Structures are given as structure tokens and as C-alpha cells.
Amino acid sequence: MQVSETWTIDFDGEFTRFSKNLPLVRSDGASIEMSDVSVSVDGVAYRELPAFDSRRPIGNFANEMSSTESNMEIYLDANDETKIVNISYTLTNAFIAYDDVIDLNHAMIGDGWDYEIERVEGTITFPAASSTEDIRVWGHGPANGTVQINDNQSVSYSCQHLPENTE
Numbered sequence: 772m773q774v775s776e777t778w779t780i781d782f783d784g785e786f787t788r789f790s791k792n793l794p795l796v797r798s799d800g801a802s803i804e805m806s807d808v809s810v811s812v813d814g815v816a817y818r819e820l821p822a823f824d825s826r827r828p829i830g831n832f833a834n835e836m837s838s839t840e841s842n843m844e845i846y847l848d849a850n851d852e853t854k855i856v857n858i859s860y861t862l863t864n865a866f867i868a869y870d871d872v873i874d875l876n877h878a879m880i881g882d883g884w885d886y887e888i889e890r891v892e893g894t895i896t897f898p899a900a901s902s903t904e905d906i907r908v909w910g911h912g913p914a915n916g917t918v919q920i921n922d923n924q925s926v927s928y929s930c931q932h933l934p935e936n937t938e
Contacts, residue, residue: 778856782849787827793841798876804863888933896925
């Protein structure tokens with residue numbers, strides 16, 4: 772599964788790092804593999820480092836993975852401004868295939884945020900079209916979130932004002 776995330780971040784104050792964690796375990800306990808990670812900030816491609824760097828060199832990122840999660844640090848220069856962070860990657864083994872259904876339980880946000888997220892939007896596009904009657908989609912999180920079937924090949928999720936530490 773190819774994933775592209777776009778984060779529009781309004782930085783209030785001076786920041787040199789944006790951190791993002793992503794669970795890499797399916798609902799049945801099997802591991803999900805992450806590869807082909809790329810990052811850009813305001814359209815500028817960032818270089819991947821082999822490990823986190825306490826010096827936080829601007830224009831670089833590091834992605835340290837364990838058997839259960841990805842921990843990413845993106846080193847940037849932001850001071851009372853908005854930055855657009857694009858993160859792309861490939862997830863392998865993210866789906867569980869049953870006899871009658873294929874299950875994707877993907878945490879778009881995770882629960883590691885110490886602050887409110889103003890708006891979350893996500894779209895999942897399937898590699899092949901299906902009948903909309905065969906598509907089922909659920910979202911987990913606050914009651915103000917919405918999940919919808921867009922067409923026979925995509926579904927989307929949105930939520931306003933996601934409280935800190937909420938999945």
C-alpha cells in the first residue's frame with residue numbers, strides 16, 4: 772500500500788523538529804513492513820539520515836523502526852509560520868485477507884500527540900474498483916469524525932478538533 776500524508780502545521784514559536792510515530796502491527800498481531808520513505812517540507816526534498824541526530828540538521832529526517840512502530844523525526848526551521856510537510860512511504864503486509872473480506876486497520880493518526888490536531892482528513896484509494904455495495908468502512912475516534920464512501924474506488928475520513936492523545 773502506498774501512502775502519502777500531507778501535514779499543514781501552524782507553528783507557534785520556534786521549532787526545529789516535527790515527530791511522527793506510526794504503529795506497524797496489524798490487528799491480528801502480524802508485523803507491517805515500511806519502506807521507500809521520503810519527506811519534503813514546503814516542496815523541498817529532505818535527505819534521510821541513518822539515525823536520529825540531536826543536532827537536528829535542517830533539511831534531513833530520520834526514521835527509526837522497531838518491530839511494532841516507526842518513529843520519525845523531521846528536522847526543519849519554523850518560527851511562527853505554517854509549513855507543509857509531505858511524507859510518503861510503502862506499507863507491506865498491511866491487509867488481512869479473509870475468505871469473504873479484506874481488512875485494513877490503519878491508524879491514520881495514532882495516539883502520540885501532546886496537542887490538539889485542528890483538522891484530520893484522509894483518503895484511501897483502492898488499487899481496483901469495486902461495487903460500492905461491497906465496501907464497508909468504519910472510523911474510530913471522536914464522535915465528530917465522519918467516514919464516507921466517495922465512489923467505487925475510494926473512502927475518506929475527516930475530523931475537526933482531535934483532542935490530544937486520541938486515536
